[in-house]
Amino acid sequence: MSSIAIKFGIGKSTVSDIVKSKAKLEEFQTEIDDGDCTKKPRVVRKSDFPELDRAVYLWFVHQRCKGTPISGPLLSAKALQLYPRLYPDNPADFKAGTGWLRRFKDRHGVRCLSLQGESLSAAMMDVEPFREKFLKLVEEQGLTRHQMFNCDESGLYWKLMPNKTLVTSREKEAKAFKKPKDRVTIMACANASGSIKLPLLFIHKALNPRCFKHIDKNDLPVHYYAQKSSWMDSYIFKEWFLNRFVPLCRNALREKGLPERALLVLDNSPAHPDIVSNIYRWIDNMSLLATQHYIRYPTHGSGCS
Structure with missing residues (x-):
């Protein structure tokens, strides 16, 4: 491990952590190759409720195959609906808040796009x-x-202005006209x-x-x-x-x-x-x-x- 740490300029503890996480990293790479995860490198963080995570994602993929528009609150609502079925012994341990939603989207590479055409x-x-x-x-x-x-x-709508704008570093928000x-x-x-x-x-x-x-x-x-x-x-x-x-x-x-x-x-x-x-x-x-x-x-x- 010392030679590997010297070769890549990292600490021995980092090399040790990578070796211990070999199975998780290989699973993560498989998900990337299958197109079911974000391509952006990031720290691998497993869900605290893996069965729920898989169930919500399978439901999400099924709905998108039908072209159904899915919002963040709808994903959270579906997670809350599935949780008591998958974890009947822990009915109050899951909230499906903004943190869970953000981590879910990060794990699966879910992003927001505007609907186009008909x-x-x-x-x-x-x-x-x-x-x-x-x-x-x-x-x-x-x-x-x-x-x-x-x-x-x-x-x-010939008077409609863009819904995005560049701002200076001092501006905290971009107010809009009606x-x-x-x-x-x-x-x-x-x-x-x-x-x-x-x-x-x-x-x-x-x-x-x-x-x-x-x-x-x-x-x-x-x-x-x-x-x-x-x-x-x-x-x-x-x-x-x-x-x-x-x-x-x-x-x-x-x-x-x-x-x-x-x-x-x-x-x-x-x-x-x-x-x-x-x-x-x-x-x-x-x-x-x-x-x-x-x-x-x-x-x-x-x-x-």
């Missing part, structure tokens, strides 16, 4: 039937990627190849904002519309579809020397009227097929501690 909310049983129907439709109509379009709306709720709706539309991108559709509350005085809204780089709640509605979508999408799409395909035939894929929003749902029509001498996909995306939220 992919887990989709009705996945609808994906394959729609895919087969879509591919059959494309083959029947002889469409290329240049002729397949998709559009989708999104809310933009979050503004000013919102507009934008909708993007492009073809599958990315060669045709229509101007953004922009929906504001005001029909004639003061800042647009003496400005022709037709000269704006967006298609400007107004709605009292700045939401998309069927009237706006129909007007955009017939008077914006159809002529722009037709001209773009004509410039590329492609047949004036296009496919527009929509979601099943109530704002998308039936006039463009599952139809095959001639509009201004242009063959247009519009189809909706019914893969639902409900609202979502996030939070953890």
Whole structure:
């Protein structure tokens, strides 16, 4: 041990502790290799309640495999629920406080992430039937990627400030202003190849904002519309579809020397009227097929501690 201590510049007692902890260190390394533990080197500290620790972690992994959002308080609540079942003889020895939660997350490499997107909310049983129907439709109509379009709306909180900031060493906290709720709706539309991108559709509350005085809204780089709640509605979508999408799409395909035939894929929003749902029509001498996909995306939220 003396030669090892000299070689690595550590004390003999440290070498002795490492040798005594060989089994624990090997177990810890196995957990890292399996991807079930943090990769950051740290002091190995076993749980005082190993059966509970394993049970809570197995439950946590199972819930995350289903995409269920899990917060810190929810982990603590689950631990309190499982404890009396695993340790019926010691019902009052476990609190599942912030210290336990911090050590649990350290042992298993659990961290907090913001939820992104809505992919887990989709009705996945609808994906394959729609895919087969879509591919059959494309083959029947002889469409290329240049002729397949998709559009989708999104809310933009244009006054919202970042929720994090850099501070000086003297600042103990970072106070914030009230979050503004000013919102507009934008909708993007492009073809599958990315060669045709229509101007953004922009929906504001005001029909004639003061800042647009003496400005022709037709000269704006967006298609400007107004709605009292700045939401998309069927009237706006129909007007955009017939008077914006159809002529722009037709001209773009004509410039590329492609047949004036296009496919527009929509979601099943109530704002998308039936006039463009599952139809095959001639509009201004242009063959247009519009189809909706019914893969639902409900609202979502996030939070953890």
